[in-house]
Amino acid sequence: MAIEKMKKLRLLVSRTDKDDVLRELMLLGCVEVSEPDEMLEDPEFAELVGREDAELERRRAEHAALTRSMEILNKYVPVKTGMFAARPDVTEELLLSESDTSICLELSKTLVTLDDNVRRLTAEETNEKNLIEALTPWAGLDLSLDSEGTSTTSVMLGAVAATVDLDAMRGDIASAVDEADMFTVSSNKEQHYLCIVCLRQKQSALAEVLRRYSFALTTLRHLPGTAGEQIAKAEARLVELASEKADLIAQITAAAEYREALQLCFDHIWTKIERAEAGEKLLGTRYSVVLTGWATARSEPQLAEMLGKYSCAWEFTDPTPEEYEKVPVLLNNSAVTRPLTMVTEMYSLPAYDGVDPNPPMMPFFVLFYGLMMADIGYGLIMMIAAIIVKRKKPRGGMRNFFDLLLLCGISTFVVGILTGGFFGDAPEQIAGLFGAKFSMPALFDPLNNTMEVLIGALALGVIHVFFGMGISFKKQIKDGHVLDAIFDIGSWWILFIGIALGALNVTWWVAIVGVAMIVLTGGRSKPNIIGKLASGLGSLYNITGYFGDILSYSRIMALMLAGGVIAQVFNKLGVLTGNIVTFLIIFALGHALNFGLNLLGCFVHDMRLQCLEFFGKFYQDGGKPFHPLSVKTKYNNVISK
Numbered sequence: 001m002a003i004e005k006m007k008k009l010r011l012l013v014s015r016t017d018k019d020d021v022l023r024e025l026m027l028l029g030c031v032e033v034s035e036p037d038e039m040l041e042d043p044e045f046a047e048l049v050g051r052e053d054a055e056l057e058r059r060r061a062e063h064a065a066l067t068r069s070m071e072i073l074n075k076y077v078p079v080k081t082g083m084f085a086a087r088p089d090v091t092e093e094l095l096l097s098e099s100d101t102s103i104c105l106e107l108s109k110t111l112v113t114l115d116d117n118v119r120r121l122t123a124e125e126t127n128e129k130n131l132i133e134a135l136t137p138w139a140g141l142d143l144s145l146d147s148e149g150t151s152t153t154s155v156m157l158g159a160v161a162a163t164v165d166l167d168a169m170r171g172d173i174a175s176a177v178d179e180a181d182m183f184t185v186s187s188n189k190e191q192h193y194l195c196i197v198c199l200r201q202k203q204s205a206l207a208e209v210l211r212r213y214s215f216a217l218t219t220l221r222h223l224p225g226t227a228g229e230q231i232a233k234a235e236a237r238l239v240e241l242a243s244e245k246a247d248l249i250a251q252i253t254a255a256a257e258y259r260e261a262l263q264l265c266f267d268h269i270w271t272k273i274e275r276a277e278a279g280e281k282l283l284g285t286r287y288s289v290v291l292t293g294w295a296t297a298r299s300e301p302q303l304a305e306m307l308g309k310y311s312c313a314w315e316f317t318d319p320t321p322e323e324y325e326k327v328p329v330l331l332n333n334s335a336v337t338r339p340l341t342m343v344t345e346m347y348s349l350p351a352y353d354g355v356d357p358n359p360p361m362m363p364f365f366v367l368f369y370g371l372m373m374a375d376i377g378y379g380l381i382m383m384i385a386a387i388i389v390k391r392k393k394p395r396g397g398m399r400n401f402f403d404l405l406l407l408c409g410i411s412t413f414v415v416g417i418l419t420g421g422f423f424g425d426a427p428e429q430i431a432g433l434f435g436a437k438f439s440m441p442a443l444f445d446p447l448n449n450t451m452e453v454l455i456g457a458l459a460l461g462v463i464h465v466f467f468g469m470g471i472s473f474k475k476q477i478k479d480g481h482v483l484d485a486i487f488d489i490g491s492w493w494i495l496f497i498g499i500a501l502g503a504l505n506v507t508w509w510v511a512i513v514g515v516a517m518i519v520l521t522g523g524r525s526k527p528n529i530i531g532k533l534a535s536g537l538g539s540l541y542n543i544t545g546y547f548g549d550i551l552s553y554s555r556i557m558a559l560m561l562a563g564g565v566i567a568q569v570f571n572k573l574g575v576l577t578g579n580i581v582t583f584l585i586i587f588a589l590g591h592a593l594n595f596g597l598n599l600l601g602c603f604v605h606d607m608r609l610q611c612l613e614f615f616g617k618f619y620q621d622g623g624k625p626f627h628p629l630s631v632k633t634k635y636n637n638v639i640s641k
Contacts, residue, residue, distance in 0.1 A: 002356045004330035004626070005297035008319055011290070013312035018282075018289045022275045022629070024306050027092055029630030030299035032328055033278040034292050049290060054279030059272045062105055066266045069108035070259075072115045076249055077256040086392055087637045088260070095268055095631065095638055104258070104265035111255055114248050121245045128234045128241070134220060135234070137186045137193040138227035145223045145230065154200045158210075158217040159191040166192060169213050176209045177202045193218075263635035271631055278629045294328050294626070319352070327352040329623030337362045339404035342397055347611045349623035355475055357619055361610050362407075364464055368609060370411025371457075372559035372602040374446070375567065377423040378595055379416050382409025393637075408602075418443045419560075423591055424567025429575045433583060446560050453557045461553030462496075464609070465546065468617030469493070475618065487524065491517035492546070515540065549613045555605050563598045567591065 009031060013021050025031045039045055138145065138157070149155040160169070170182050173196070180198035187193065194215070198206050223230050283290045295303055300316050307314050319327045329349045331341055333356070340358040343365065350356060373379065386406035394402060416422065420442025431438035446453050469489050476485035491514055498511025522539030570590025574583035615621075631638050 002332060003350060003352065003354070003623075004332045006294045006319060006327050006330075006352070006626075007297050007300055007316040008323070009291070009293050009295045009303075009314065009316060011292075011307070011312060011314045013289050013291065013307075013310060015284065015287055015289055017310040017312065018279075018284075019275075021307070021310055021312065022278060023096065025278075026271060026275060026629045026631060028299065028302065028306065029628050030303065031293050031295045032626055032628045033281050034294060034326075035281050036283050036290065036292055039283065039290065039292065049283040049285055052279050052282040052284050052289065054276035054282075056273070056276040056280055059269060059276045062108075063266070063269045063273055065105065065108045065112060066262060066269060068115075069111040069262060070266060072111050072252060073256055073259055073262070076252045077259075079259070087633075087635060089639050090264065090267075090636045092631070092638055092640060095264070095633070095636065096271060097268075100261055101265055101268060104262050107255060107258060108262065108265075111252060114252050118245055118248050118252075121241050121248070125238060125241050125245075128238050132231055132234045135223075135227045135231050137188065137191075138218070138220070139186075139231060141185045141195060141227055143195070144225055145218075145220050145227060148221075149197070149200070152200060154198055154203050156196045156198075156210075156215075156217060157185075157194075157221065158196070158215050159193050160213050160215050162187065162190050162192060164192060164213055169209075172209050172212070173206065177206045180206055267633040267636050270633065274629060274632060296330065296626075321353070324352045325622070326624075328626035330626035331356050331358060333358050335403075336407075339400045339407060340365060342400040342404065343607055343610065345397075345625070346607070347615065348621035349625055351620045351622045354620035354623070355471055355618060357610075357615060360467065360471055361614065364460075364467075364614065365606055365610055366407045366411045368460070368556055368606045369408040369602050370413075370415040371460075371556050372606065373408070373412040373563060373598055374415045374419050374560050375421040375423065375563065376413055376416035377421075377426070377591075378598065379409045379411070379413030381595065382406070382412060382599075385409075419446055419564075421564055421567070423587070424564060424571050426567075426571050426587065429571040430583075433575055433578070433580060446557075446564060450557070450561065453560060454554060457553050457556040458550055460556065461550040461613070464553070464614055465549055465617060466493070466496075468614045472618035487517065487521035491521065495543070496546075549616070552613055553609065555609070559598070559602055559605060563594065563602075566594045566597075570594065 011021075025033075039049075137159075141157075143155070145157070147155055166182075166184060173180050173182055177198055179202055180196065183195045183197075185193040185195055196206070196210070196215075220227075220230075281291075295316070304314070304316075329352055331338075331344065331349070333341065337358040340362050343361070344350070344357055370379070382405050386402045386409060389402045390399075390406070393399075420440035422440055425440075428437075428439050444452065469492065473485045473489045476482070476489070493514075494517060495511055495514025498508065498514050502508040502511050518540050519533065519536035522536035526535050567590075570586060573590070574586035577583060577586070
């Protein structure tokens with residue numbers, strides 16, 4: 001259980017074998033192809049080779065078309081699937097087969113075209129409906145919409161606001177122009193729709209009156225025939241559009257039987273994208289291709305066996321200390337410690353030459369979480385939820401999350417037994433509701449033994465911090481920095497042990513020795529005696545940081561008490577109603593809220609104790625994750641034959 005050892009891989013392969021080698025590397029999933037920048041720094045070598053063209057853009061276009069086609073099928077023919085629904089198993093051979101690829105790609109293009117046509121018809125439907133809505137107020141007018149009158153008379157169709165007094169408007173028109181008349185076609189809450197007739201020679205005088213009433217000419221004057229005729233025409237067109245849309249949607253629906261084939265093709269093209277992205281990092285000549293990358297050390301024999309089948313030459317070398325920053329990091333953990341990878345990744349992966357924090361962090365993280373949550377009922381919920389989801393075989397980060405939830409649930413359950421918490425004091429309150437007495441057995445009650453809980457939390461903090469210092473001590477010894485381990489870490493241990501002995505009235509001399517070691521050795525790298533002493537005194541000031549770190553563990557007590565008190569408050573509120581039904585309602589709502597808050601709060605505070613107080617004592621971060629060329633799928637679970 002440590003950071004996976006890496007080997008630097010240099011590979012020269014015949015161009016005819018390039019695709020087969022990339023395919024084999026992807027199936028093995030143990031090589032990360034890196035950019036060839038280092039080789040291109042040699043100008044002579046750079047003149048001999050060129051970047052490979054892997055048709056990445058073409059593969060991405062195919063992937064985009066398949067993505068769109070799946071969205072179209074899900075839109076018109078949705079399938080209900082759970083978040084953790086099991087995915088169908090396919091063999092590697094079937095996933096990489098090209099047998100149905102061209103057919104599925106053509107089908108995806110067809111589906112995209114059909115959906116585009118449906119969208120076009122939908123837009124046309126909207127236009128026709130908008131036209132009908134605009135024409136409806138004029139439906140009672142038995143006059144062609146494009147009519148402009150006669151050679152001597154002018155006809156104007158338009159509207160004014162519904163607040164306009166039509167009688168006053170009609171009177172103003174009559175006063176200004178004798179040879180004019182106004183007819184009301186229809187009215188609604190917003191507008192009056194009017195038809196105004198006047199002599200052409202009086203039109204300018206009439207326009208002055210209409211302007212005062214904000215008369216707006218209709219935009220429908222370009223349409224031939226009456227409004228009723230246009231409405232009938234639009235309604236007939238809507239029937240045609242509906243029929244055309246139904247036919248197109250039926251074709252899309254019929255394609256749903258090929259959903260699984262499209263999903264398989266989607267995953268297949270994804271593997272091609274992975275290979276294309278790796279292929280663009282290769283350098284090549286007319287007859288050969290050069291690959292550089294990183295491989296796990298334990299995969300070297302397997303890689304050598306595979307590469308031996310092809311016309312190629314390869315070299316595995318250990319990374320030099322100068323290359324450590326470039327080496328990708330892969331944590332090799334057991335099933336118990338692997339779930340903590342999600343915590344490590346949320347913070348930062350360790351440096352390649354650092355320490356894998358998951359194994360030492362696991363027992364503390366799980367214990368602290370259980371102490372903070374500390375309830376049998378909440379622990380049961382966490383365990384049941386994790387077990388149900390794990391049966392669906394989630395992958396990656398989701399698998400780690402629910403594995404961690406299971407471990408923390410077990411810890412919460414066990415600590416709940418020790419503290420006698422079952423949804424707070426629910427058994428006692430329910431028994432009291434029926435006039436009986438009952439109390440959960442407990443080793444200790446956090447609410448009545450607050451000081452003991454606080455002392456225990458701080459003691460755990462001391463152990464946790466000392467353990468982190470011990471990891472650093474071991475690493476420095478391993479790296480050959482024996483004096484640094486003794487002076488920078490051992491002296492603090494002596495000081496803290498001395499403080500404990502002094503507090504117990506045993507002796508203060510051990511503490512004095514610790515102080516002397518820190519002051520005299522803390523500035524040993526300085527060039528003169530004054531600098532050494534000043535730096536040593538500054539190092540002694542770090543004792544405040546250690547005490548601050550240890551006091552931070554009081555949050556374990558705070559969250560344990562807070563969760564228990566809130567749970568008891570909701571139980572008490574339910575009991576005050578005197579009715580079992582209302583009690584259960586308040587109980588369910590209150591504990592759902594308390595459980596949700598504690599689930600997140602305990603995780604955040606537990607993670608803080610690990611990432612700040614614990615990691616700060618030994619952790620060297622900055623590692624970049626290992627991203628090997630591998631098979632990645634969305635819809636299918638790949639199995640080896």
